[in-house]
Structure formats: structure tokens, C-alpha cells
Amino acid sequence: MKDKQDIGKKLPRSDGDNFKAVYENYGVACPNCGKWNEFNRVTDIKSIGTACGKKVQCLHCKCAFVISTDDVKEQYEYFLDDCEELIKQNRYMYCILNLCQACEAFFMKCIDIKLLWEPYRKGVFGWNDKKYQLFDKFFERVHKRFKKFSYCKLRNIVFDVYLNDKSFSTQEEIPDYLDKLTDNTIQDPSDRNVKAIVNEKQRNILMDLKKLKIHEIRNAVAHKEGFRPTLNDVKYHMAQVKSFIEDFKTVFNLHDILEYCSISNVMESLRKRHIEFKNI
Numbered sequence: 580m581k582d583k584q585d586i587g588k589k590l591p592r593s594d595g596d597n598f599k600a601v602y603e604n605y606g607v608a609c610p611n612c613g614k615w616n617e618f619n620r621v622t623d624i625k626s627i628g629t630a631c632g633k634k635v636q637c638l639h640c641k642c643a644f645v646i647s648t649d650d651v652k653e654q655y656e657y658f659l660d661d662c663e664e665l666i667k668q669n670r671y672m673y674c675i676l677n678l679c680q681a682c683e684a685f686f687m688k689c690i691d692i693k694l695l696w697e698p699y700r701k702g703v704f705g706w707n708d709k710k711y712q713l714f715d716k717f718f719e720r721v722h723k724r725f726k727k728f729s730y731c732k733l734r735n736i737v738f739d740v741y742l743n744d745k746s747f748s749t750q751e752e753i754p755d756y757l758d759k760l761t762d763n764t765i766q767d768p769s770d771r772n773v774k775a776i777v778n779e780k781q782r783n784i785l786m787d788l789k790k791l792k793i794h795e796i797r798n799a800v801a802h803k804e805g806f807r808p809t810l811n812d813v814k815y816h817m818a819q820v821k822s823f824i825e826d827f828k829t830v831f832n833l834h835d836i837l838e839y840c841s842i843s844n845v846m847e848s849l850r851k852r853h854i855e856f857k858n859i
């Protein structure tokens with residue numbers, strides 16, 4: 580009980596402007612001894628959500644302190660950011676693996692938007708406090724369904740929901756879609772189907788998605804004979820992946836809903852903390 584009350588009250592807080600947030604780690608100077616700490620989010624901070632407000636112990640002087648701020652980024656953004664660091668370290672093979680993971684995380688986000696976030700914003704999960712719990716339940720169900728999906732299968736779901744402009748207006752439609760997915764519906768779309776899209780920008784970006792081959796490079800790198808890419812290879816693929824993601828967001832007007840997701844995630848973590856404090 581005392582431990583919880585310590586949070587945000589007596590404990591020193593880290594510098595909110597000088598920190599380094601990446602997907603796996605969070606780096607910050609200790610407010611007591613001033614030494615830099617590189618915390619692993621899972622092991623040291625014990626949270627994969629925002630580190631903001633979490634209590635940690637300095638790896639050097641063992642003093643406890645509270646983390647002031649964190650970046651709220653999408654998973655694919657962390658993967659892309661990590662690539663910059665990997666290039667600096669000349670670790671080009673890992674960079675290719677990361678780029679492919681960035682695409683997979685981006686595909687999952689695009690699917691989440693259609694199956695979860697758009698319905699959430701439309702009030703499909705209701706408007707009262709229960710909507711958070713319902714959202715979490717549906718989130719779990721959607722992610723369980725796609726857990727074993729790798730690059731091609733996730734990409735083909737993106738094709739299915741965006742090419743066919745699917746929308747989900749009731750709670751029943753969501754599990755219904757998940758249950759009816761078969762290997763046939765997860766097949767690569769034909770060029771003919773993509774070319775039949777009337778909107779030129781959407782047609783072009785979906786053709787770009789068909790041409791994106793980062794998963795094949797990933798497979799070559801991960802193969803036991805390990806393809807070793809050059810700096811130029813990595814720069815080429817990184818530019819291609821980044822421009823694809825940006826263009827896809829623009830063509831399908833995802834900027835607004837992505838901002839909504841990010842604000843909702845912050846609100847959600849604040850709401851949880853508020854409940855934690857109320858229950859002390």
C-alpha cells in the first residue's frame with residue numbers, strides 16, 4: 580500500500596526531456612546519481628505499455644525513482660526507428676529483419692483500424708465505461724486469430740479489408756468475419772482485382788503493396804546460408820518500406836484514426852492509473 584502511495588509523490592522523477600525510448604528498451608539518467616540507465620521494458624519496467632509513471636530502480640546506485648515521460652508510438656514506428664540505430668552499428672542483416680517486422684506490425688495496425696478502432700469510434704462497443712472492457716475483449720480475440728499469421732497472410736487480410744472497403748457496424752460482424760476466414764479468402768489477390776479499383780491512388784498503392792518484396796529479402800537473410808545485404812541494399816529497402824507506409828496512410832486517410840488511437844491509448848493508461856489510485 581505504501582509502495583503505491585510512493586508513486587508520483589515522494590520518489591524523485593526522471594528528466595522528462597532527456598530520455599531514449601525504443602521498442603524494447605527505455606533509457607534515462609538516474610535523478611539521484613546521474614548515471615545513464617538502459618532499462619529493458621519487460622524485465623526492468625515490467626510493462627509493455629507506456630513507461631510513464633512507472634517506478635524503477637537505478638541499475639547503478641539502486642535508488643528508486645519514477646519515469647516521467649515516454650513516447651507513445653506505434654509498434655511499426657519503433658521497428659523503423661530501431662533500423663536507424665542498426666545501420667549506425669553496421670548490422671544490416673538485423674535491419675532487414677526489422678523492416679519486415681515493421682511491415683507486419685503496420686499490416687496488423689491496418690487490420691486493427693478496420694476491425695477494432697473504427698467500430699470503437701462509431702460506438703459499436705457502446706458509450707459507457709464498459710466499452711473499454713469490450714474493446715479489450717475484442718482486441719484479444721482479433722489478435723488471437725492473427726497470432727500465427729506472418730507477412731503474406733497479414734498482407735492478404737489488408738488487401739481483403741481495404742480492397743473491398745469492409746466496415747464493421749455491429750459487434751456480431753467482427754467474430755463473424757474472423758470465423759469465416761479460410762485459406763481461400765487469405766489468398767493473394769489477383770492483379771485483375773486490384774486493377775479493377777476505380778480510385779487511382781488506391782489502385783496504385785495496392786499494386787505497390789503487391790510489389791513489395793521485403794519478406795523475400797528477410798527469408799534470404801534468415802536462411803541458414805544467411806544473405807548479407809550491403810549498406811546500399813538496406814538503404815534501398817528502408818526507403819521503399821517507409822514510403823509505402825506513408826503513402827498507404829495518406830491514400831486511405833489513416834492519419835486521423837492513427838492520432839485517435841494514440842490519444843485513446845494515452846487516455847486509457849491515464850484511466851487505468853486513476854482507477855489504481857482510487858483503489859488505494
Ligand SMILES: [Zn+2]
Pocket residue numbers: 609610611612613614637638639640641642
Ligand atoms: Zn542512480
